[in-house]
Amino acid sequence: MKTSLRLISCFLVVLPLLTGCWDRQELNQLGIMLGLGIDKEGDKIKVSAQVVVPSEISSKSGGGRGTPVTQYQATADSMLEAIQKLTETSPRRIFMSHVRILVFGEEYAREEGIYDVMEALMREPTVRPDYYVMVARKTQASNVLDLLTPLENIPAEKLFNSLDVSAKIWSPTTTVTGDELMDTMLSPGIQPVITGVEIIGNRSKSGEKSNIESIEVSARLNTTGLSVFKKDKLIGWLTEEESKGFNYVKGNVKTTVGHVDCPKTEGTVTMKTLRTSTDRKVKFTRGEPVMNLKVKNVSSIGSVECKFQIGSMTAIRELEKLSEERLVELMKNSVNSVRRKFHVDIFGFGQEIYQSNPKYFKKVEGNWDQHFEDLEVKYEANSQIRRVGTLDDSFQNELKE
Missing domain, CATH: 3.30.300.210 (Nutrient germinant receptor protein C, domain 3)
Known part of the structure; x- marks a missing residue:
C-alpha cells in the first residue's frame, strides 16, 4: 500500500513537468521575417514584411530560380494589427523572432513619431531587441526592403551587415539597436540619433532580379548620414562631416x-x-x-x-x-x-x-x-x-x- 502511494505521489510530481511541446511551431507553417518596414498611408500605418523564401535559399532544393525573399504588406490602425493582417496575403503565419532590421519611412518618422512602434515591439515577447533601426531617407521603408542586393541574397541581411561594418570602419554612421533606441528615448538629457539609408540609382528596377544579374547594379542601398530626433519625431539630418564629429564626441x-x-x-x-x-x-x-x-x-x-x-x-x-x-x-x-x-x-x-x-x-x-x-x-x-x-x-x- 505504501509503495503504491509513493508511486502515485511521484507521478503527481512528475506529470506537470511532462507538458510536451505544447507551444511548438512547425517551420513549414511559418513565414520568417527578417526585415520590417513602417510607413504612413493616410491616417493608418503600413507594414512591410520581408520574408524568406525557403526553397530559394536551400541548396538541397536547388534554389536560385526565383528571388530569395518576398514582401508582404498590410495597412491597419496599429502595427500589430497590420502584422496579423498580413495573413490575408501570406500563406504562413509571420514569425518575428528573427527580425534583423527595422526601417522607418522618413514621412512616418517625421509626422507620426516612432515611440508607439518601438513600445509595441519591446512589449512583444517573440521579438528580440537586438535588431538595427534605420530611417529610409527621401523614400518609403517598403522601397528599401524591396531592393535586391548583390553579395548578400537577403536585403535585410545586407542592411544589417553593411551598417555593422560601416559603423566599425567608417565614422559617419553608427548602429542603434531596438533596446538602445528605447533607452535613449526614455533617458533624460539625450535625444535619439539613427543612421539613414537611401536608394541610389534606378528605383523602378530595384525589386527586379535583373538588378543583381549584372556587374553594375541599377539600384543599390547606401547608408548615409545620421537622422536627428526630438523625443520620437524626426526633425532633420546631419551632413557627413557633422556625423563624423558626432561620433567623435560620443x-x-x-x-x-x-x-x-x-x-x-x-x-x-x-x-x-x-x-x-x-x-x-x-x-x-x-x-x-x-x-x-x-x-x-x-x-x-x-x-x-x-x-x-x-x-x-x-x-x-x-x-x-x-x-x-x-x-x-x-x-x-x-x-x-x-x-x-x-x-x-x-x-x-x-x-x-x-x-x-x-x-x-x-x-x-x-x-x-x-x-x-x-x-x-x-x-x-x-x-x-x-x-x-x-x-x-x-x-x-x-x-x-
Whole structure:
C-alpha cells in the first residue's frame, strides 16, 4: 500500500513537468521575417514584411530560380494589427523572432513619431531587441526592403551587415539597436540619433532580379548620414562631416580614414585611425557645468599626396598637430551646427551632467534644450602617429618631368 502511494505521489510530481511541446511551431507553417518596414498611408500605418523564401535559399532544393525573399504588406490602425493582417496575403503565419532590421519611412518618422512602434515591439515577447533601426531617407521603408542586393541574397541581411561594418570602419554612421533606441528615448538629457539609408540609382528596377544579374547594379542601398530626433519625431539630418564629429564626441569611432592638408604645400596626407577613444567629464565652475571632451587618437599614414617629407620626427609632430586641430574642428562644428539648426542635445551632455550632479540637472531638466545651447564645451585632442607605412618619404619629388 505504501509503495503504491509513493508511486502515485511521484507521478503527481512528475506529470506537470511532462507538458510536451505544447507551444511548438512547425517551420513549414511559418513565414520568417527578417526585415520590417513602417510607413504612413493616410491616417493608418503600413507594414512591410520581408520574408524568406525557403526553397530559394536551400541548396538541397536547388534554389536560385526565383528571388530569395518576398514582401508582404498590410495597412491597419496599429502595427500589430497590420502584422496579423498580413495573413490575408501570406500563406504562413509571420514569425518575428528573427527580425534583423527595422526601417522607418522618413514621412512616418517625421509626422507620426516612432515611440508607439518601438513600445509595441519591446512589449512583444517573440521579438528580440537586438535588431538595427534605420530611417529610409527621401523614400518609403517598403522601397528599401524591396531592393535586391548583390553579395548578400537577403536585403535585410545586407542592411544589417553593411551598417555593422560601416559603423566599425567608417565614422559617419553608427548602429542603434531596438533596446538602445528605447533607452535613449526614455533617458533624460539625450535625444535619439539613427543612421539613414537611401536608394541610389534606378528605383523602378530595384525589386527586379535583373538588378543583381549584372556587374553594375541599377539600384543599390547606401547608408548615409545620421537622422536627428526630438523625443520620437524626426526633425532633420546631419551632413557627413557633422556625423563624423558626432561620433567623435560620443566616442563611437573605432577605426576610420581621414586627411589633413599638407603643411606649406598643396595636397593632402591621408591617415588611417588605428584606435580612438573619447573622455567626457563634467566640471562645475561658479555653479555652472562645463563639458570637457578629450579625444585620444592613434593613427598611421596611409598616403602622401604632396611634396612633403615625412622622414623626420619634426614632420611627424607637425602632422600630429594638424590632426589634433582637425579633430577639434570636427567636434566643434558638429556641436555648433546641432545647436544652431536643431536645438536638441543629441550628444548626451545632459545625461553626463545628470550622472555627475543629479540635483543640478533636476533644476534645469524642464528646459534643458535651452541650457544645452548655452553650455560651455571645451575640446582637446591628442593625436599620435605610430606608423608611416612601408615608405618614409613620398616618391613625388623624384618623378621625372
